[in-house]
Amino acid sequence: MPHIYIVTDCEFDGPVPGRHSMLSFASVALSEAGKALGEFEAVLAPLEGAGRDPVTMAFWQAHPQALAAASENPQPAADVMARFVSWVSSFGAEPIFAAHPVALDAPWIDHYLKRFTGRPLFEGPWIGDRLFRHPPLCILSLVAGATGRKPWECDIPHYPAEWLGNVEHTHRAIDDARGYANLLHFFLTRREGGGYRPLLS
Helix, strand or coil, X not given: CCEEEEXXXXXXXXXXXXXXXXXXXXXXXXXXXXXXXXXXXXXXXXXXXXXXXXXXXXXXXXXXXXXXXXXXXXXXXXXXXXXXXXXXXXXXXXXXXXXXXXXXXXXXXXXXXXXXXXXXXXXXXCCCCCCCCCCCEEHHHXXXXXXXXXXXXXXXXXXXXXXXXXXXXCCCHHHHHHHHHHHHHHHHHCCCCCCCCCCCC
C-alpha cells in the first residue's frame, strides 16, 4: 500500500491541549512522490471549560486577520475530528502525520483525536485499524538532517522563500500547511543539479 504524508498546522489559544483550545487546523495530503492529493481545513468551537492564555491571545491581537480566519464559523470539535478521520482514511494509503515541528502540532491533534474519536495519533502495531500506521514525521528535523543546519536555523525566517513555494506564512492554518507541504515536497523531490517547482501557492 502506498504512503501519504498528512502535513498539518494547528492554531490554538494557549500552550496546553485541554486546558486551552485548538482554534483551527489544516492539512495537506502529499503522495510519496510529493504530489498534492487534497486539503482539509476546519475552525473548531472552544472546548467546554477551557480558558484562553493571555500571552497567546496577545500574539493573536497582533495578527487580527489570522485570528479572524481561525475564529469564523466554528464547528463542534467532535464533528470536525470525525470528518478529519474520514478524510485521512479516504486516500486508501498508509498516512504519516507530518508537522513543523511535530512537537508543537502533534500534541494538539493527539489530544483531540483521543478526546473525540477515542484513538491517539500514534497507535501500536497490535492495533489493526490504525489511523496513522507510522510515527509522526518532524519536517524541521528532516530539514536539519538534510542540510546540516542547527535546529534554531530551521525556521521560516531562515528558509529561502522558494523552499516554501513562496507561500507567505500568515498564521492562517491552511496557508502555513501549504508552505510546510512545499517544504516537505522540496526535500522529497530535490535532485542534485535539478530544477524545483513549487507544489502549492
